[in-house]
Amino acid sequence: MGLTKRKDSYYVAFSVIVSDDGKTFKLAPGVPGARLKRWKVGCLNKTIAKEMEATIRINLLQGKILTEESRPVLFSEWAEQYLDLEEVRRLRSFSTRAIHVSHLLKFFRDKPLAAFTCEDVRKYRSWRAGQGVSVQTINHDHMTLTRMLNLAMSDQFNLISRNVSASVPKPDPKNERDRIVTPEEWAAIRAHAAPHLARFLTVAYDLGPRRGELLKLEWSDVDMKRREFTLRETKNGEARTVPMTPEVYEAFRQCLKERRLDTSRVFLYKGRPIQRRLTTAFKAACRRAGIVYGRKNGGITAHDFRHSAATSLRRAGVDTMTAMKIIGHKSEKMHRRYNQISPADLQRAVDKLVIYQADQASGADTVLTHEKLHHEA
Secondary structure, three states: OOEOOOOOOEEEEEEEEEEEEEEEHHHHHHHOOOOOEEEEEOOOOOHHHHHHHHHHHHHHHOOOOEEOOOOOOOOEHHHHHHHHOOOHHHHOOOHHHHHHHHHHHHHHOOEEEOOOOOHHHHHHHHHHHHHHOOOHHHHHHHHHHHHHHHHHOOOOOOOOOHHHHHHHOOOOOOOOOOOOOOHHHHHHHHHOOOHHHHHHHHHHHHHHOOHHHOOOEEHHHEEOOOOEEEEEEOOOOEEEEEEEOOOHHHHHHHHHHHHOOEEEEEEEEEOOOOOOOOOHHHHHHHHHOOOOOOOOOOEOOOHHHHHHHHHHHHHOOOOHHHHHHOOOOOOHHHHHHOOOOOOOHHHHHHHHHHHHHHHHHHHHHHHHHHHHHHHHH
């Protein structure tokens, strides 16, 4: 009994018997007829293994561990129940939360909640990374799983005894990707993009709104006379009004020509709101332009247009707080992560320093000359 360490993981073992109703295990050291049951911890961390050993012991004493004959709750069942909870449905980020749950379902659908291990979570992260998904998105999936299992572990549901997802670290994504769309790439993509995509990407390239913010934009929030538009369905929940560049104004003017009475949305394809049908068109435009699509091999994604806008604002000399307001960032940390510092930027900075130092030196020489003339006089 107790802890044993194997090559792949620690294991916890206890002598148990089945309860009278056949649904749970009971701790039974030294009891005739008891059998040894082993649980896999899922990691090689001894501290975590000891915590799990203590948790299993308590749950056995309380009759909380189900037998194999008792049908366990599957992740798919819990996911459906979780998304139907009022406390989850009223979240401002519910639609985004549901998307992350859908990602998790593709991997964990038939997995019993009680059988989750740390290794399962790590395998999920590896699986998503193999799909070319960013570290940031994988972290969001991971956080969603942690929240789901926290609720499953709560006194309200008591479906599991431990949240293994919380024990698996999430890497810092701050330097995961250093990619913007160059002016040459943008010109090539725009030349090969379908009209509805070109209009959409023009706004994204110049001003950097998120895809979801633009897709939900309605004509009531577009002021062509003042040349500005207001994004209300934002990630941080705060509406923001953004002035148009000449290119963006022209894109909206083209959208206006296709405006319909049966929908209030701005961006349409064949008379209907685009929704999420942009990826296929974007891939086709990249292919025709001879540009690699996707994160693998340094390719482009639609989200890189947002990075490009943030970088362009900085290079144009726009102060950080104003740029954050346009892009829709609440923290400077996030804004900095979206900015790319190129060797050319560094060279321009040094050139500015040289000019500044020359001006300072010139000023100092002038002061010395005046002092010398005054002394000689």
